[in-house]
Amino acid sequence: MPAIGAVRQIALSAGRDLDATLAFWRDVLGMSLHARFDPPGIAFIMADDIRLLFTDGIPAGTVYLDISDLEDFHAQAKASGVPFTAPPSLVHRDTEGQFGPAGESEWMAFLKDPAGNTIGLVERHPPQEQ
Numbered sequence: 001m002p003a004i005g006a007v008r009q010i011a012l013s014a015g016r017d018l019d020a021t022l023a024f025w026r027d028v029l030g031m032s033l034h035a036r037f038d039p040p041g042i043a044f045i046m047a048d049d050i051r052l053l054f055t056d057g058i059p060a061g062t063v064y065l066d067i068s069d070l071e072d073f074h075a076q077a078k079a080s081g082v083p084f085t086a087p088p089s090l091v092h093r094d095t096e097g098q099f100g101p102a103g104e105s106e107w108m109a110f111l112k113d114p115a116g117n118t119i120g121l122v123e124r125h126p127p128q129e130q
Contacts, residue, residue: 007050012061014054015115018043021054024113028082029065060116064108070123074109085118086110094124103127 014021018041025031025045034051036043042055047065067073070088078084088109094100105125112118 009051009053010061010063011053011055011058012063012113012117013058013115014041014043014056015060015113016056017114018054018056020114021117025052028077028111028113029119054115060112060118062118062120064120064122067121067123070107070109070121073121077111082111084109084111088121088123100124101126 022033022036022043022045026033031045031047034044034046040055042053045052045054047063052063074084074088086109088107090105091108092099092106094102094104094106096102097104099106101124104127107123107125109121110118111121
């Protein structure tokens with residue numbers, strides 16, 4: 001049986017306006033376009049080693065991205081008019097170290113891009129920052 005490795009690519013909806021969706025990911029999240037192919041109207045953004053594929057004709061998805069300074073990002077983005085579906089909040093105290101170092105807490109905030117994809121922004125805090 002072959003061994004499954006790391007996640008290579010995640011497909012997200014481009015919605016009806018690929019340009020608007022890509023502009024959101026560039027202007028709000030600071031991520032840059034890696035490749036675009038017209039036709040058929042698909043584009044890629046790299047999140048470290050994972051390709052985010054944007055294409056029409058698929059349902060909106062959810063992607064979780066690591067972020068540093070979540071509170072600062074939230075304040076700046078909200079001040080510039082970016083709507084959040086959920087502000088930064090504690091979602092998990094990892095007392096056992098199941099998802100990272102034991103004792104850390106995981107905070108998340110959620111927003112949507114123009115295509116309706118949900119973006120979860122995730123920041124881990126060391127025990128002393130709880």
